[in-house]
Amino acid sequence: MTREELFENIKRKRSFLCVGLDTDINKIPEHLFEDEDAMFAFNKAIIDATADLCVAYKPNLAFYESLGIAGWEVLERTVEYIRSNYPDQFIIADAKRGDIGNTSAMYARCFFGNMDFDTVTVAPYMGEDSVSPFLTYPGKWVTLLALTSNKGAFDFQFTEDKETGKKLFEQVLETSKKWGNEDNMMYVVGATKADMLQDIRKIIPNNFLLVPGVGAQGGSLQAVAEFGMNDMCGLLVNSSRAIIYADSTENFAEAARAEALKVQQEMDALLTKKGI
Amino acid sequence: MTREELFENIKRKRSFLCVGLDTDINKIPEHLFEDEDAMFAFNKAIIDATADLCVAYKPNLAFYESLGIAGWEVLERTVEYIRSNYPDQFIIADAKRGDIGNTSAMYARCFFGNMDFDTVTVAPYMGEDSVSPFLTYPGKWVTLLALTSNKGAFDFQFTEDKETGKKLFEQVLETSKKWGNEDNMMYVVGATKADMLQDIRKIIPNNFLLVPGVGAQGGSLQAVAEFGMNDMCGLLVNSSRAIIYADSTENFAEAARAEALKVQQEMDALLTKKGI
Secondary structure, eight states, X not given: OOHHHHHHHHHHHTOOEEEEEOOXXXXXXXXXXXXXXXXXXXHHHHHHHHTTTOSEEEEBHHHHHTTTHHHHHHHHHHHHHHHHHOTTOEEEEEEEEOOSHHHHHHHHIIIIIISOOSEEEEOOTTOHHHHGGGGGSTTOEXXXXXXXXXXXXXXXXXXXXXXXXXXXXXXHHHHHTTXXXXXXXXXXXXXXXXXXXXXXXXXXXXXXXXEOOBSTTOBOHHHXXXXXXXXXXXXXXXXXXXXXXXXXXXXXHHHHHHHHHHHHHHHHHHHHHTTO | OOHHHHHHHHHHHTOOEEEEEOOOTTTSXXXXXXXTTHHHHHHHHHHHHHTTTOSEEEEBHXXXXXXXXXXXXXXXXXHHHHHHHOTTOEEEEEEEEXXXXXXXXXXXXXXXXXXXXXXXXEOOTTOHHHHGXXXXXXXXXXXXXEEOSSTTHHHHTTOBBTTTOOBHHHHHHHHXXXXXXXTTEEEEEOGGGGGGHHHXXXXXXXXXXXXXXXXXXXXXXXXXXXXXXXXXXXXXXXXXXXXXXXXXXXXXXXXXXXXXXXXXXXXXXXXXXXXX
16 A cells, blocks of 8 residues: 555545454353354454444454464454455554574565565664565565653663664664655654654654554653644554453444444544645 | 573584574575465474574564465464474564553464464563563563664664763663573673673673674674674574575475585584683
C-alpha cells in the first residue's frame, strides 16, 4: 500500500485507528471454545465488527508463536482473511525483528513473501544492514522502533551522544531516515511520551508514526494528535486490549465495536480540527 | 542447564563450539529432496555428525519462519530431536526477540514453555521490562545482544554517552547485568570485534559470551580465545555456514563433521593453553 492510498483510507473512513490483534487464548470468551477454531473465530469476529472503523490491523506475533504451529496457522489465516475481505486494510506484523543481513532477508521473506503483511516492526540495535533487506519489497514498509511506550524505554533510548547531544532515539530517526524514504519507513513512537512528538516531528516531519500505548498503557489520543499529526495525518494509533477485550461474554464483538467507534469518533473530530 | 553443567560439557568434550542451524531450503543437498522431509533430514544428519564435537546448537529462527508452518514444524522437531538424543546439548533460539512485558512473556512461553530451548537471543533496545520476562524460567537463560558482528553494529552500538563516555554496548552490559546474574545472562559479542573483548571482560568477567562471526563472517577463533576466555571458558563460539554447508553433495554430513572437527581440535588446544 502506498502512503497516498493509506491517507485516502484515513480520509474516507475518518479514522487512523489500528486494532491490535494481541489474541490471548486465555482471554478469549469461553463460548468460542465450543468451536475447535476459537482463536481464529475470535479474530474473525473482531475484524468483522471493526473493519469499517479502522485502517489497520496489527497481529502481535508473540501471541501466535506462543501456541506453536497452531498459532502460526491462525496468524496466516487471519492475514489472508483480512486481505481477502477488507483489501483497504494496512496489515502490520508486530514482530520486532532484526538480524544480520542474510537473516533479516529471511524474515522479510516470511512476512512479505510467504505472508502478505504491509509492514513489519523492526528493532534498530543492529543498524542498517539489519533493516535494509526489509526495504527491497516494492510497496512494503519497515516500521522501525524509535521511542517505545514501556518503562524500559528509559534504559537506553534516552542516552545522549557525547558529540551531538542527541538522544539515542533521535539518532535512530536521523540515521535511519536515509536508509529508506517517507514511502517505505514508519516509526514506532509511544503515546506515553506524546510530549516528545513535537521534537520528533522536526526530524521526520512527513513519515507515518505507529503509536502504541493509547488505552491500556495510558497514553492520550488528544496529545498524540496535537503534537504528532501532519498534513497527511501521519499517524496510525494502535489500541489492542481496550478494544478486543472490552467484554468477555457472547457480546464481545459488539463491545469491541462500541469501543472502536468511540475512538473513531474522537479521531474524526481530530482530523476535522486539522483540516483533513 | 546450569553454568557448571555447561562448563563440565566443555571440559569433557574439549570444545566450546556452537553449530548454527541456519538451514536454508535452497542450500540443502539435492538428493535430500527425494525425501519429503528434506529440511529435518538435513538437520538430523548435521546433528548426528557433529554432536560429539560441539556443546550447543543454535537454530536461526528466520530460516524456519520463512517457510511458515512447515518450517515451524521442522524447528519444533529439531529441538525435540536434540533434547531426546543429545541431552548434554545447550539449545539456543536465535530469535532476537524483545517487546513490552506482556509480549516478551509470550515469547518466553514460546521458547521455554512450548519448546524446550535453553536460551533465546534478545535485543536490548526496549530495556529491562522487555528482557526480564525471559528470566522467570528456572534453568533458562537470556542471551542479550551487546556488540554484534555485522557492519551495522557501528550505526548505534558505539554511540558514546555524554555523561559517562561509555559506548552504548558497554552501557547495555553494565545496566543489564543487574537484571539477572552470571547463571542466567549471556551476551552476544561478535568475533569480528575480538579486540574489544578485553574491555568487555572488565565489565562482565564471568558471564558466558555467545560469539558469532567466526568463519563466513571472518572472525578469528584465536583472538576470541585470547581476549575472551575466562576460568570457566566463558565462551560459546558459533559457526553456521562454514560447517553446515561445507559440502553440497551426498557427502555433506561427513564434510560438516570434518569442519567441526578442525574447529574442535583448535578449541582443545586453546582450552589446554588456558589450563582448562
